[in-house]
Amino acid sequence: MQISVLSGKGGTGKTTIATNLAVIMGGYYVDCDVEEPNGFIFLKPNISKSKDVSIPTPQIDYTKCTLCKKCVQVCQFNALGIAGNQVVVFEKLCHGCGACLLACPDGAISEKERAIGKIDAGQSGELKCLQGVLNVGEPMAGPIIRDLKEMVKEESSLIDCSPGSSCNVVKAISGAHYAILVTEPTAFGLHDLKIAVELVRKLKLPFGLIINRGNDDNRMIIDYCEKEKIRLLGVIPFDRRVAEIYSRGNLLIEDEHYREIFEELAENIREVVRCS
Amino acid sequence: MKVCVSSSGKEKSSNVDFRFGRCSYFAIYDSENAEFKALENAGIASAQGAGIAAAQQVVDEKVDAVITGNMGPNAMNLLKAAGIKIFGAAGGTVEGAIKLFQENKLESIEKPAPAHSGMGNQKRGW
Numbered sequence: 001m002q003i004s005v006l007s008g009k010g011g012t013g014k015t016t017i018a019t020n021l022a023v024i025m026g027g028y029y030v031d032c033d034v035e036e037p038n039g040f041i042f043l044k045p046n047i048s049k050s051k052d053v054s055i056p057t058p059q060i061d062y063t064k065c066t067l068c069k070k071c072v073q074v075c076q077f078n079a080l081g082i083a084g085n086q087v088v089v090f091e092k093l094c095h096g097c098g099a100c101l102l103a104c105p106d107g108a109i110s111e112k113e114r115a116i117g118k119i120d121a122g123q124s125g126e127l128k129c130l131q132g133v134l135n136v137g138e139p140m141a142g143p144i145i146r147d148l149k150e151m152v153k154e155e156s157s158l159i160d161c162s163p164g165s166s167c168n169v170v171k172a173i174s175g176a177h178y179a180i181l182v183t184e185p186t187a188f189g190l191h192d193l194k195i196a197v198e199l200v201r202k203l204k205l206p207f208g209l210i211i212n213r214g215n216d217d218n219r220m221i222i223d224y225c226e227k228e229k230i231r232l233l234g235v236i237p238f239d240r241r242v243a244e245i246y247s248r249g250n251l252l253i254e255d256e257h258y259r260e261i262f263e264e265l266a267e268n269i270r271e272v273v274r275c276s
Numbered sequence: 277m278k279v280c281v282s283s284s285g286k287e288k289s290s291n292v293d294f295r296f297g298r299c300s301y302f303a304i305y306d307s308e309n310a311e312f313k314a315l316e317n318a319g320i321a322s323a324q325g326a327g328i329a330a331a332q333q334v335v336d337e338k339v340d341a342v343i344t345g346n347m348g349p350n351a352m353n354l355l356k357a358a359g360i361k362i363f364g365a366a367g368g369t370v371e372g373a374i375k376l377f378q379e380n381k382l383e384s385i386e387k388p389a390p391a392h393s394g395m396g397n398q399k400r401g402w
Contacts, residue, residue: 072332077324077325078319078322078324078325078326078328078329078332079325079328081328081331081332081335081354081357082332082335083331083332083335083354083355083357083358083359084357084358084359086357088353088354088357090325090328090350090353093324093325093328093350
């Protein structure tokens with residue numbers, strides 16, 4: 001059972017919601033925002049294991065290569081070029097699909113693994129924690145997200161996604177059983193929420209909404225929810241105390257008032273997940 | 277000697293396109309036989325690696341030099357591996373750029389522009 005937390009707009013509080021809920025609901029917390037994972041700042045797990053994530057990239061054996069160019073032609077990602085008497089491999093453009101290997105009639109291509117990032121595993125109290133970390137300068141996050149999802153499969157897990165509605169988000173929410181959308185009551189929040197709603201509907205994923213930094217403007221989000229028949233799971237109020245706890249790197253549920261709010265949220269989520 | 281100019285159109289009178297990887301056409305002039313032709317840039321629609329696809333096309337045409345505005349790091353790597361020289365044009369027409377090149381008045385480009393600088397306000401792939 002995977003529950004994904006996404007937002008559309010960045011900075012609405014995905015990680016705040018995902019980390020606090022994960023502690024209350026148990027199972028796994030999985031940080032799939034691999035370009036900038038930050039959930040571990042709040043959960044502070046003891047990292048007990050790390051492993052590299054790599055993708056296979058082509059290596060040319062010039063004793064066999066005839067410069068026939070079939071590898072260049074088959075590559076959908078323009079990761080190969082032939083110039084002079086060499087095959088130039090642009091590793092960062094390579095998706096590791098292996099098409100060049102299959103296309104080469106002379107068996108001149110072999111694959112070597114190239115690390116693009118890592119996965120850290122640890123424990124925070126009862127909660128199992130995973131985070132993906134993409135190496136700086138690497139363009140492709142997909143393989144790390146795929147490996148993270150593969151590690152939790154059917155386990156109860158809260159998946160913390162990257163902002164937006166890019167490939168990385170699609171990968172992180174694919175195969176989830178439920179999605180929690182997090183927004184804020186601003187015009188930007190609403191605008192990007194609509195894009196996120198379009199995405200989860202396209203993937204036929206049941207979902208509900210949490211308003212973070214709720215204030216007098218909540219109405220604009222609530223009106224939209226009513227019109228679109230979207231379930232509102234709860235509201236976290238706009239409160240200086242939240243900013244204080246957050247900026248110390250602590251979890252909101254360490255505060256009794258917020259623990260109650262998150263326990264109620266968790267109860268709502270358990271109920272809708274049971275029904276959907 | 278064969279020289280290739282990144283061009284916004286198919287004619288000698290077309291303007292030089294400052295982008296390399298995502299220019300519209302490659303205008304190719306062969307000084308041996310004074311032959312001129314324009315090819316569509318096959319790399320222009322690539323979701324990624326447009327510069328590499330464009331450079332491969334130019335390499336395959338066996339040109340000796342390329343004249344453009346900016347060139348990204350990947351395209352430059354491939355052209356350099358093929359021993360093709362790269363020159364910068366300040367503007368004007370394809371014909372004008374070729375003339376300046378023949379008079380040795382163009383400066384060679386040694387450093388690549390930042391990746392994706394030719395994408396302008398086009399919609400990104402994602």
